[in-house]
Amino acid sequence: MEAQFGWGREEGGWRKGPWTAQEDKLLVEYVRQHGEGRWNSVAKLTGLKRSGKSCRLRWVNYLRPDLKRGKITPQEESVILELHALWGNRWSTIARSLPGRTDNEIKNYWRTHFKKGKPSKNIERARARFLKQRREMQSRQLLQQGQDQQQQRQANHDDDDEAVGDASTPAISVLAQQQHEEDMQLLQQQDMDDLLFQFCPMAASCTSSSCLLPGVASASASEEGSTGDHHQLDGGDTWGWGSLWNLDGVVDDGGWDDTSFSLLQDQALAFY
DNA sequence: AAAAAATTCAACCGCTTATTT
DNA sequence: AAAATAAGCGGTTGAATTTTT
Numbered sequence: 001m002e003a004q005f006g007w008g009r010e011e012g013g014w015r016k017g018p019w020t021a022q023e024d025k026l027l028v029e030y031v032r033q034h035g036e037g038r039w040n041s042v043a044k045l046t047g048l049k050r051s052g053k054s055c056r057l058r059w060v061n062y063l064r065p066d067l068k069r070g071k072i073t074p075q076e077e078s079v080i081l082e083l084h085a086l087w088g089n090r091w092s093t094i095a096r097s098l099p100g101r102t103d104n105e106i107k108n109y110w111r112t113h114f115k116k117g118k119p120s121k122n123i124e125r126a127r128a129r130f131l132k133q134r135r136e137m138q139s140r141q142l143l144q145q146g147q148d149q150q151q152q153r154q155a156n157h158d159d160d161d162e163a164v165g166d167a168s169t170p171a172i173s174v175l176a177q178q179q180h181e182e183d184m185q186l187l188q189q190q191d192m193d194d195l196l197f198q199f200c201p202m203a204a205s206c207t208s209s210s211c212l213l214p215g216v217a218s219a220s221a222s223e224e225g226s227t228g229d230h231h232q233l234d235g236g237d238t239w240g241w242g243s244l245w246n247l248d249g250v251v252d253d254g255g256w257d258d259t260s261f262s263l264l265q266d267q268a269l270a271f272y
Numbered sequence: 273a274a275a276a277a278a279t280t281c282a283a284c285c286g287c288t289t290a291t292t293t
Numbered sequence: 294a295a296a297a298t299a300a301g302c303g304g305t306t307g308a309a310t311t312t313t314t
């Protein structure tokens with residue numbers, strides 16, 4: 001299962017695509033002998049068919065011996081969160097505070113775990129899953145109930161959206177009410193999981209206190225439609241304003257006390 | 273069980289900045 | 294002094310893998 005054609009083949013004299021173990025070896029050997037830098041001479045001296053750019057990238061992001069392998073730890077994640085709040089998308093700057101991690105790695109981590117859209121997608125899906133489940137339960141239940149006491153309600157179920165707890169339907173009975181409550185509990189728990197995940201994916205492995213967040217960004221935020229806002233500032237100042245964390249309402253200090261929890265919960269509920 | 277959808281991440285691209293000639 | 298070359302940066306891509314349906 002080697003690289004296909006097209007990807008991992010030559011183009012204009014240079015090989016592209018995934019590196020093979022042999023190529024890695026050549027590059028490592030080159031660096032051992034000549035040190036880092038002068039990447040363009042790698043090809044000349046070793047016969048490796050890779051551009052200097054490609055060699056540098058491979059070394060910096062993958063072969064460097066001081067790289068830390070393995071998953072980002074909760075501590076590292078906190079740093080990323082914090083520094084991103086501070087600097088925006090200055091990945092290499094952030095990476096300097098995380099020994100053994102590359103800008104690329106951090107960028108990827110950020111994008112896959114925190115970039116707006118993804119986390120809410122998770123929540124969306126959790127919600128969809130839940131609603132489906134609930135619908136099934138409800139219909140099953142209603143079916144059964146309908147056999148018992150047929151006529152009473154029929155006129156008044158708007159269905160889908162709550163407002164259940166009203167006195168208008170005494171017949172729906174304690175059972176349904178209970179069920180609903182259970183559902184809500186389930187939903188909330190699920191939400192909490194997702195929300196926690198959104199803000200601190202490693203929370204699960206964070207034993208109790210160790211996971212301090214720099215602050216909780218307001219989950220609502222803004223900036224929706226723009227698919228990739230090119231803030232092409234000419235002046236060389238490339239602040240990622242759009243992606244800057246909203247620090248308003250930062251609770252800060254403390255970490256996860258009950259207050260921030262219920263705050264989160266509020267946010268979760270406000271979501272719907 | 274298999275197909276489709278989603279996720280991940282290594283590597284690419286174009287552009288900017290730094291260094292060399 | 295300026296042109297050329299190298300290094301560095303951040304955004305984006307897409308094959309491989311994982312998850313969901």
